[in-house]
Amino acid sequence: MAGNQNVNASEEQARELVEQSRQADWEGKGFLKNLFLGDFRMDWIDPFPNKGVSAEYLEFEKKLEDFLKNKVDSVKIDATGEYGDDVIDGFRKLGAFGMKISKEYGGLGFTNVEYCRALELVGRYDGNVTALLSAHQSIGIPSPLKYFGTDDQKKKYLTRCAAGAVSAFALTEPDVGSDPARLGTQVTKDENGDYIITGEKLWCSNGTIAELFVVMARDPNTNKISAFIVESDPNNGVEIAYRCRFMGLRALQNGVIKFHGTKVPKENIIGKEGAGLKIALTTLNTGRLSIPAACVGASKMMVEECRKWSADRVQWGQAIGKHEVITHKLIDMAAMTYGMESLSYLATELSEVKGYDIRLEASAAKEWCTTRGWTIIDEAMQIKGGRGYETEASLKGRGEHAVGIERAMRDSRINRIFEGSSEIMHLMMARECVDKHLQVAGAMLDKKATIGKILAALPSIAAFYIPWYAGLWIRGLFTPFRYGQYGRLAGHVRFVETRARKLAREVFHGMAIYQAKMERKQAFMFRAVDIAMELTVMAASVARANGALKAGAAEGKAAVDLADVFCKNGRRYVDTKFAEFWDNDDDAKYAAGKALLDGKFTFLEPKDVTGAANSSAAAAK
Numbered sequence: 289m290a291g292n293q294n295v296n297a298s299e300e301q302a303r304e305l306v307e308q309s310r311q312a313d314w315e316g317k318g319f320l321k322n323l324f325l326g327d328f329r330m331d332w333i334d335p336f337p338n339k340g341v342s343a344e345y346l347e348f349e350k351k352l353e354d355f356l357k358n359k360v361d362s363v364k365i366d367a368t369g370e371y372g373d374d375v376i377d378g379f380r381k382l383g384a385f386g387m388k389i390s391k392e393y394g395g396l397g398f399t400n401v402e403y404c405r406a407l408e409l410v411g412r413y414d415g416n417v418t419a420l421l422s423a424h425q426s427i428g429i430p431s432p433l434k435y436f437g438t439d440d441q442k443k444k445y446l447t448r449c450a451a452g453a454v455s456a457f458a459l460t461e462p463d464v465g466s467d468p469a470r471l472g473t474q475v476t477k478d479e480n481g482d483y484i485i486t487g488e489k490l491w492c493s494n495g496t497i498a499e500l501f502v503v504m505a506r507d508p509n510t511n512k513i514s515a516f517i518v519e520s521d522p523n524n525g526v527e528i529a530y531r532c533r534f535m536g537l538r539a540l541q542n543g544v545i546k547f548h549g550t551k552v553p554k555e556n557i558i559g560k561e562g563a564g565l566k567i568a569l570t571t572l573n574t575g576r577l578s579i580p581a582a583c584v585g586a587s588k589m590m591v592e593e594c595r596k597w598s599a600d601r602v603q604w605g606q607a608i609g610k611h612e613v614i615t616h617k618l619i620d621m622a623a624m625t626y627g628m629e630s631l632s633y634l635a636t637e638l639s640e641v642k643g644y645d646i647r648l649e650a651s652a653a654k655e656w657c658t659t660r661g662w663t664i665i666d667e668a669m670q671i672k673g674g675r676g677y678e679t680e681a682s683l684k685g686r687g688e689h690a691v692g693i694e695r696a697m698r699d700s701r702i703n704r705i706f707e708g709s710s711e712i713m714h715l716m717m718a719r720e721c722v723d724k725h726l727q728v729a730g731a732m733l734d735k736k737a738t739i740g741k742i743l744a745a746l747p748s749i750a751a752f753y754i755p756w757y758a759g760l761w762i763r764g765l766f767t768p769f770r771y772g773q774y775g776r777l778a779g780h781v782r783f784v785e786t787r788a789r790k791l792a793r794e795v796f797h798g799m800a801i802y803q804a805k806m807e808r809k810q811a812f813m814f815r816a817v818d819i820a821m822e823l824t825v826m827a828a829s830v831a832r833a834n835g836a837l838k839a840g841a842a843e844g845k846a847a848v849d850l851a852d853v854f855c856k857n858g859r860r861y862v863d864t865k866f867a868e869f870w871d872n873d874d875d876a877k878y879a880a881g882k883a884l885l886d887g888k889f890t891f892l893e894p895k896d897v898t899g900a901a902n903s904s905a906a907a908a909k
C-alpha cells in the first residue's frame with residue numbers, strides 16, 4: 289500500500305523542522321542580508337558582475353533558438369497537451385538535458401549564468417518546455433547530485449541524465465505542500481541496510497515520463513527526512529498513478545506517483561540520513577534561479593510585442609501608445625523588465641562568484657520576477673485588448689499576427705506557486721531579515737526564556753545595539769556627499785542608502801514592540817521584505833545601467849533612462865510601504881478574517897431559494 293503516514297505536526301514543530309534544515313552559516317557576503325541590517329554595500333554589486341558566456345555556449349544558444357523557432361510548435365504542444373517525442377528527442381540531441389552537468393559526465397558543462405541565459409531564451413518561447421528542462425535540471429537529479437552526490441552516483445546517474453534520461457523531484461504530497469513537517473512517505477530499512485519506500489507523491493513535474501526521481505521520505509522511527517535516487521521501475525513498486533492537468537503548462541508531464549514498498553539500494557541515499565530537506569533547500573538556493581530567468585525572457589517578448597502594437601494600432605485619432613495611460617503602461621513595463629533582468633542577472637552572476645552567499649538574492653529574484661512578470665503579462669493583455677485574450681490559433685485563422693499572450697498568462701501563473709510560493713519566499717527572507725536580532729537578542733524574543741536568562745543576555749544585547757542603532761542615524765550625515773559617480777542616478781542610490789538604514793530601524797522597532805509575537809506578524813515582516821527587494825532591484829538597476837554608460841555601451845544612455853524610471857516608481861512604492869508599517873489595518877483585518885473563518889459572513893455565499901448553501905463546492909460534497 290502506498291498510503292502516506294502523515295505526521296500531525298504543530299505550527300511549532302513545522303517551524304523547528306525548517307529551522308533545522310536551514311543553512312545556519314553564511315558562506316560569504318550577502319547583499320540583501322546586510323541591507324536588512326542597514327548596511328548598504330553598493331561596492332559589493334558595483335562593478336556589476338558580468339562573467340560573460342563562452343563561445344561554446346553562444347554556439348549552443350544559436351542552435352537552441354533555431355530549434356525553438358523551427359521545430360517546437362508551442363501552439364500544438366499547448367493544444368494537444370503533449371510535447372511530442374520529436375521535441376523531447378530534439379532537446380536530447382542538443383544536449384539540453386545536460387546543460388548544467390559537467391563535461392566529465394557527458395554534459396555541456398555550462399555555468400549557472402549560461403544555463404539561466406538558455407532558460408531565458410526558452411522562457412521567451414514556451415512555458416511547457418521551460419518547465420520540462422527546469423524541473424529536470426534545477427530540482428531533478430542533476431542539481432542535488434552536483435552538490436551532494438558521491439563520485440559513483442555522479443558517474444552512474446549524471447551520465448544518464450546528460451544523455452537525456454528525464455528526472456523529477458518528488459517532495460509534495462496530498463497533505464504536504466508548503467509544510468514539509470507533515471511528510472508522510474515512509475522509508476524503512478531491510479536486513480541488508482537497503483531502503484524501502486512507501487508513499488504517494490503529488491504534482492511531480494516530469495514524473496510521468498521520468499526515468500529517475502529524487503524522492504523525499506521520512507524514517508518513522510527517527511522522524512528524519514532523507515533524499516533518495518529512485519528508478520522509475522514498475523517492477524519495483526513504482527506506479528505512475530495519475531496524470532494531472534492544469535490551467536496552463538498543459539503538456540507538463542506531471543502526476544501522482546505511488547511507491548509500493550519500492551526497494552532502493554543503500555548507496556542511493558543522497559548525502560546523509562536526515563539531510564534530505566537541507567539538501568532540497570540548498571539545491572534550490574541556485575536551482576530556483578531558472579524561473580526568474582524564464583520570466584525575464586517572457587517579459588522581454590511582451591515589451592516588444594506591446595511596443596510594436598501600440599505604435600501601429602490607431603484608436604481615437606492616434607496610435608494607442610500615445611494615449612497617456614498606455615504610454616505610462618509601456619514605459620513601466622520596460623522599466624520593470626530592466627529591473628527584473630538586473631535582479632535575475634545579479635543573483636545568477638553572483639552565484640558564480642566565490643565569497644558570496646546568494647540565497648536571499650535567489651529568493652528575491654524568484655519572488656520579485658515571478659510577481660512582476662505576472663503584472664507585465666497582465667498589462668500586455670490589457671494593451672493588446674481583445675487580441676490579447678484571443679488564442680494564437682484563432683488569431684492565425686483570421687489572418688492576424690498570432691502571439692500567445694493568453695498562453696503565456698496561463699503558463700506563467702504557476703510561477704508564483706511552485707518552487708516556493710510567494711508567501712513562502714517572503715517567510716524565508718523574513719527569517720533571514722531577523723537573523724541577527726535572533727542571534728543577539730534571542731533571549732528577549734523567546735517566549736520560553738526565563739527572567740534570569742533575559743537578564744544575563746542584557747549586557748551583550750546592549751553592546752551590539754547601542755553602537756549599531758546610533759550608527760544607523762549617524763551614517764546618514766554623510767549620505768548627501770556620497771555617490772556622485774552615479775550622475776543622474778545618484779539621488780536614487782542615496783535613497784536606497786537612507787531607506788536601508790530606515791528599514792533596519794523599523795524592523796528593530798517592530799521587534800522591540802512585538803517581541804515573541806513577531807513571528808506571527810506576517811504583514812509587518814512581508815512589508816520589510818517587499819522594501820528590501822525593491823531597494824535591491826533599484827541598486828542593481830543603477831549599478832548595471834551606470835556601468836553600461838561608463839563602459840560606453842551602445843545602450844548605456846537608454847539603460848540609464850530605464851533605471852531612472854524604475855527607481856522613480858520604486859521610491860514611491862517603498863515610501864508607501866514604510867507608511868504602512870505603522871498606519872495599517874493589520875489587526876482589524878486579522879480579527880475580521882478570523883470571524884470570516886468562523887462563518888460570520890456566510891450570508892454572502894450562494895444560497896438556493898430555501899436559504900440552504902448552494903455553491904459548487906457544496907454541490908460537490
Ligand SMILES: Cc1cc2nc3c(=O)[nH]c(=O)nc-3n(C[C@H](O)[C@H](O)[C@H](O)COP(=O)(O)OP(=O)(O)OC[C@H]3O[C@@H](n4cnc5c(N)ncnc54)[C@H](O)[C@@H]3O)c2cc1C
Binds near residue numbers: 491493540542702712
Ligand atoms: C504545476 C505544478 C507543478 C509542480 N511541480 C512539483 C514538483 O516537480 N515536485 C514537487 O515536489 N512539487 C511540485 N509541485 C508542488 C508545488 O511546489 C506546491 O504546489 C507548492 O509547494 C505549494 O503547495 P500547495 O499547493 O499544497 O499549497 P499549500 O501549502 O496548501 O498553501 C496554500 C496557500 O497557503 C499559503 N501558505 C502556506 N503556508 C503559509 C504560511 N505559513 N504563511 C502564509 N501563507 C502560507 C501558500 O503560499 C499558498 O498560497 C507542483 C505544483 C504544481 C501545481
